[in-house]
Amino acid sequence: MIISPVFDKDSSKALYIQLYEYIKNEIISGLLKPDSKLPSIREASASLNLSKTTIENAYSQLVAEGYIENQPKRGYFVCDLTEYSFDIVSTVLKSTVKQDSDTYYLNDGVDKDSFDISTWRRLYNKVVADEDTNIYSSGSIQGEKFLREEIANFVNTMRGGNTGPEQVIVGAGVQYLLGMLIGIIRSDYNTVAVETPGFYKAEYIFEDYSFNIRHIEVTDNGFPIGALKKSDAQVVYVSPSHQYPLGTTMPVNKRMELLDWAQKNNGLIIEDDYDGMIRYGGMPIPCLQGLDKNDCVIYLGSFSKMLLPSLRISFMVIPKKLLPVYSTIKTRHTQSTSKIDQVVLANFMKEGFMVKHLRKIKRIYKKKNMLLAASFKYRFKDKLEIINSDSGLHIVCEAAVKKTEHALQEDARKTGILLNIISSSKDKVIFSLNYSGINTDKIQDFTELLGKVLFE
Incomplete structure (x- = not known):
């Protein structure tokens, strides 16, 4: 299959967004049929004269929204949406415990450097x-x-x-x-x-x-x-x-x-x-x-x-x-x-300050997200797995534990960590952590405290 969008190099929209919107509209309009195979990232990069990162970002967005699927060792295929009726104009994303902040490492607050x-x-x-x-x-x-x-x-x-x-x-x-x-x-x-x-x-x-x-x-x-x-x-x-x-x-x-x-x-x-x-x-x-x-x-x-x-x-x-x-x-x-x-x-x-603010907090929280994930991986190895962390201000983790849910909650409260337990069994627990209020320079300290709550 050949995809042939026309790109506006002078547009304020990033190239991957233009490609994403083009493919999405082709799917919605029926021009790209269900189960059609899209060009590989390498093929699309060569034919469109775009970087592989640009192609990959566009494809990833389409996968996230359910327009295409990535089948391992086969490639990217258009999902079957024929039974649904779309309004093309409206579907296109248009342009443009008492908690003490000195005690709790994680809370409902925001990063102190994020707000002007x-x-x-x-x-x-x-x-x-x-x-x-x-x-x-x-x-x-x-x-x-x-x-x-x-x-x-x-x-x-x-x-x-x-x-x-x-x-x-x-x-x-x-x-x-x-x-x-x-x-x-x-x-x-x-x-x-x-x-x-x-x-x-x-x-x-x-x-x-x-x-x-x-x-x-x-x-x-x-x-x-x-x-x-x-x-x-x-x-x-x-x-x-x-x-x-x-x-x-x-x-x-x-x-x-x-x-x-x-x-x-x-x-x-x-x-x-x-x-x-x-x-x-x-x-x-x-x-x-x-x-x-x-x-x-x-x-x-x-x-x-x-x-x-x-x-x-x-x-x-x-x-x-x-x-x-x-x-x-x-x-x-x-x-x-x-x-x-x-x-x-x-x-x-x-x-226009809201748009600037959103760009700023995305940079801040992305960095914090990556540092937290790296700290967990280094400290906990295979005892803890991050299940979801690609958006929002909390991460979802699964950990192999020997404590009861009640004991985990009590130890978390004593330690000053806000732990939201989603589910638990005798040997594992799934929980979410809101990291928006934790200071970047406290991530290592927090990791050590979390380790005591979960594994000691």
């Missing part, structure tokens, strides 16, 4: 001094229009979404926004399926509002949509771009199958885009919301990991069909996020 305090301070002073901000009045219940416009643009251009500011709701945290969402949908829905393991704090909100909970176990192959279909759930809570805590990515065929389930069952999909922007191998995976042609995806995002947890600004994008109901109930709520902080954040995004 001076820029934030300058923007804050500017906003406070600007009469148009009107700091003497309360803000919009839905969120400041300026910020909602910037969030909509961010979701569309950076996450491949398809939304407008009227669909965006701003609030202090995902749990707060979920409570608001339940107020919108509970007259029509009362059963929700959740990932297991997953974001248990979301599950608590549904429990508080007396929803029926259906647990769908996430396996090595990802989220089993067949199990969802067998359940009586009408709503499903998923994190397709970076599942927490396992770190898996939902391939495009499963995404389309999930959207098909929602359409046929008048269901709703709540997409938690946890750590969706932070990926070390290739581009971020486009969000599920951008593939939605039937107005059935609720998109949740947060600036806690991207910027600062202390900022407490999250957002929710609701389908247009839910807007009429939302308009009747929104006056029951008050805005939970500072008006000033919202306008400062909007300026931060408008003036």
Whole structure:
């Protein structure tokens, strides 16, 4: 098979992104048939006059999203997506324990060198001094229009979404926004399926509002949509771009199958885009919301990991069909996020600082990720294996241990390590570690402490 894209050398898009988009569109349009074999990396490099790294990056992105598969000793083949209907325009990623930080090596914080305090301070002073901000009045219940416009643009251009500011709701945290969402949908829905393991704090909100909970176990192959279909759930809570805590990515065929389930069952999909922007191998995976042609995806995002947890600004994008109901109930709520902080954040995004910030934190956390992996490999050898570490701010590990889960948790607490145990048996444990708050110069110290928790 011959692939013959036309590259724009003057484009701001990297060549591997141009190649990735070309092949993806060829697959979606049907010009590249299922099971067709792509040229090898060497062949494509020679015929397109591109480096092997460029070809490999494009292919890796397509594999990650489920458009092609790498068959060992055979090559790269197009996946069979013929039963799914794509909207080509919308699928293309558009351009552009009390925890004491002095005690705990890992916490919910961010790297202290990642955030540009001076820029934030300058923007804050500017906003406070600007009469148009009107700091003497309360803000919009839905969120400041300026910020909602910037969030909509961010979701569309950076996450491949398809939304407008009227669909965006701003609030202090995902749990707060979920409570608001339940107020919108509970007259029509009362059963929700959740990932297991997953974001248990979301599950608590549904429990508080007396929803029926259906647990769908996430396996090595990802989220089993067949199990969802067998359940009586009408709503499903998923994190397709970076599942927490396992770190898996939902391939495009499963995404389309999930959207098909929602359409046929008048269901709703709540997409938690946890750590969706932070990926070390290739581009971020486009969000599920951008593939939605039937107005059935609720998109949740947060600036806690991207910027600062202390900022407490999250957002929710609701389908247009839910807007009429939302308009009747929104006056029951008050805005939970500072008006000033919202306008400062909007300026931060408008003036291009968010894009620069994302590039910066990707470099910082990629370095930290590699140092942690190298330290584990050197210290633990074959006693510990890193299962997933290519995206987000946590790594998933499997270790051969002789301790019980209770003993591990207790030793971790005493040592000052936040250990999230996913599963355990008599001879091994699978766990995740959030490394965003650990200082680079403390990685060796942390590794030694973790070794004591696991193996001593």
